[in-house]
Amino acid sequence: MEQLNQDVKDKLEKVCVCRGITKESIKNSIRNGNKTVEAVAEDTGATKGGCKGFRCKGKIEDLIAEFGTEWN
Numbered sequence: 001m002e003q004l005n006q007d008v009k010d011k012l013e014k015v016c017v018c019r020g021i022t023k024e025s026i027k028n029s030i031r032n033g034n035k036t037v038e039a040v041a042e043d044t045g046a047t048k049g050g051c052k053g054f055r056c057k058g059k060i061e062d063l064i065a066e067f068g069t070e071w072n
């Protein structure tokens with residue numbers, strides 16, 4: 001149930017607000033082997049919106065730090 005709640009939250013939460021990229025998309029990208037902000041950005045389109053990553057780069061870095069090694 002807790003995992004289900006987290007999955008729903010990940011679908012709703014926007015990491016990159018400018019481009020409307022969800023936490024689910026960012027986590028999937030990391031899971032698929034993208035372990036740097038640049039690689040995740042290239043894969044998802046995050047950081048390429050109006051603020052040029054000002055608001056989302058830090059959040060992506062945090063997600064890579066949290067999940068990048070877990071999903072090697």
Ligand code: FES
Binds near residue numbers: 049056
């Ligand atoms: S929030 Fe990601 S580019 Fe602005």
